[in-house]
Amino acid sequence: MRGSVTEPAPVRGRRPTRRTAGAVASAALLLPLLGAAPPPSTTASSAGLLQRAFASAAAEYHVPQSVLLAVSYLQSRWDTHGGAPSVTGGYGPMHLTDARTALATATEHFADGTEDARGDSARPALHPRAKVPENSAIPARLRTLPEAAELTGVPAAELRTDPAANVAGGAALLAAAQRSLGAPLSADPAGWYGAIARFSGADDKATAAAYANDVFDVLHTGEERTTDEGQLVALAAQPRLKADTAQLRLTKLRTVAADDTECPTTVSCESIPAPYSQFGDNDYGNHDLGDRPVSQSIKYIVIHDTEGSWDTTIKLVQDPTYVSWNYTIRSTDGLIAQHVKAKDVAWHAGNWYINAKSIGIEHEGFLAAPDAWYTEAMYRSSARLVKYLSEKYGIPLDRQHILGHDTVPGPVTSSIPGMHTDPGPFWDWRHYFELLEHPFKRTAGRKGGLVTILPDYAANQPAYTGCVTKGQPCAAHGSSAVRLYSDHDESSALIKDIGLGTTPTTDVNDLSSRVATGQQYAVADTWGDWTAIWFLGQKAWFRNPAAQPTAVSAAGRVVTPKAGRTSIPVYGRAYPEASAYPSGVPAQSISPLSYTIPAGQEYVVGDEVPGEYYYAVTFTTDSHEVVIGKDLYYEIQYGHRVAFVRAADVDVTSSRRWVRR
DSSP states (O other): OOOOTTTSSTTTTTTOOOOOOTTTTSSSOOOOOOOOOOOOOOGGGGGOHHHHHHHHHHHHHHHOOOHHHHHHHHHHHHGGGGGOOTTSSSETTTTTTTTTHHHHHHHEEEEOBBBTTTOOOOOOOOOOOOOOOOOSSGGGGGOOHHHHHHHHOOOHHHHHHHHHHHHHHHHHHHHHHHHHTOOOOOOOOGGGHHHHHHHHHOBHHHHHHHHHHHHHHHHOOOEEEEETSSOOOEEEEOOTTTOGGGGGGGGGBBBOOOOOOOOTTOOOOOOOOOOOOEEEEEEEEESOOOTTSSEEEEEEEEEEEOSSSSHHHHHTTTTTSSOOEEEEEEEEEEOOOOOSSSSEEEEOSHHHHHHTTTEEEEEEESSSSSOOOOOOHHHHHHHHHHHHHHHHHHSSSSTTEEEEEESSOOOSSGGGGGGGOOTTTSSSSSHHHHHHOOOOOOOOTTOOOOOEOOOTTOOOOOOOOOOSSSSOOOOOOOEEEEBBBSSSSSTTOOOTTTTTTTTOOOOOOOOOEEETOEEEEEEEEEEETEEEETTEEEEEEEEETTOOSSEEEEEEEEEETTTTEEEEEEESSSOOOOGGOOTTOOOOOOOOEEEEEEOOOOOOEEEEEEEEEEOOSSSSGGOOEEEEEEEHHHHHEOOOEEEEEEGGGGGEEEOOOOOOO
């Protein structure tokens, strides 16, 4: 719960009901994205079938090949995903949408939890299968594949499954958009700005322009990568290319009225406010009014996914009896909707301390189906928003401050099993931080005392189960996660999380025994191609071969129990000491979790923070108060999730060069 008197008991007469949130604050998965490549050197003569398909379609429909390649890169990074649809019903390298077909063949997805209005997690629940709307209810942006079928004469089934046909369909759509603007089918990419804006599917100028600008960014820098089907595709850089942005007026798209959204100017952003309402019986929702960062600092950004469609998500956040978050980002074009101002506290993380100190961003998508993917437009829009928020509020761009919902700690021991697991193992943190212009890299010598988890996303494919049916294998897929074992042997037992109290599995939602890209840990041991780290109070092993490393050496600060202590407690929130609370504000219990740090173990420090509690248990704000104590805490990377330790319990040192003890 968020602002309870003694979590997790109900507060101020609030009924202890649960409001389902499995459809929004839970999961995600994306296309296999790799880091930006250097300027490409591949030529068409050495290219594969997919590169030739772009050349052929460009020639047939008189679309500049570079434009076709850049649009496809933004849509899918040239991946095909085996013909499987995206979360918005998009198919193939051009992400041609056929939402009705995709929904008609969709399987159920397992949400990772429910939560009450204050953000407390509950038991896992099943997200129901989506209903198939009538064609008239499906927006035009979600049915571009049938339109491409009409333009090309190619059957829709072929456009969904044949990459070359899919590319041709995209070229036909671009050419049709160009003609609809009364513009010539020019060989000059600069003259295609309006058609690209139209291709985005956006219904307003700002969103369409943001999409077109992203495409021209790709044209300026060039790209080269090997796709999920092993096809090498390249686009040469055109740094001097200047888009004819005046074409935007020809699109006749609507102009969204200027509002007071808190977004960078480089994205399309609109206000869809979450309601602040009182229901009676001392109950209210779905967020708290505040005065951040004046009253308290904003330290974290939490990355979520929606586990549902855009339209469903937007309806939910406008329900005052539901939970809330600050922003939602749309998959098809990266449109951002802001729901809760940064000054106010949204109920999104399942941990009131994190809620009070964070901004929550939802991304349209699913966790449990690795063949559903996010567009590059969404990634880039999200990264621009996070960079803007980072600069505005002084939030460091690292994994200790840019949290996944799956790295938010349970506030108390009883809440640990119900904490969320999104955005999951298929979110590409490596690519995301490259877009944030803070890429992960080696920061110490080969035998540094710390490691940063950094597998090659596409090549790293640990086995998972439960993506479609519980217990059944998931399709092979690139992953940001690395699995942990109790010994330097893949036949040894998986690492157990005592907080969960269950036998660890390879289920896609089971975080017991895995670490994720960008997280940092202290080295505990090495053995051949294996590295051990301190994790959940244990020595945990993962494969880290020199030929294909899954982690790189790092430097930084670590905490270890003070001399003479056999172990120290670990906390899920950093609350003040009892003496810090003024009259009228009940002191919150400082409840340790079921975890400890034994003597001799080291954990990476993310931040030093004072104990802090935001008292907000009434609809009116006159009693709201931020309590800040004198006791200090360190945020640490403890297991898959972050945690807190009291500064008085630990010594802080710089990491040392690893030598076998």
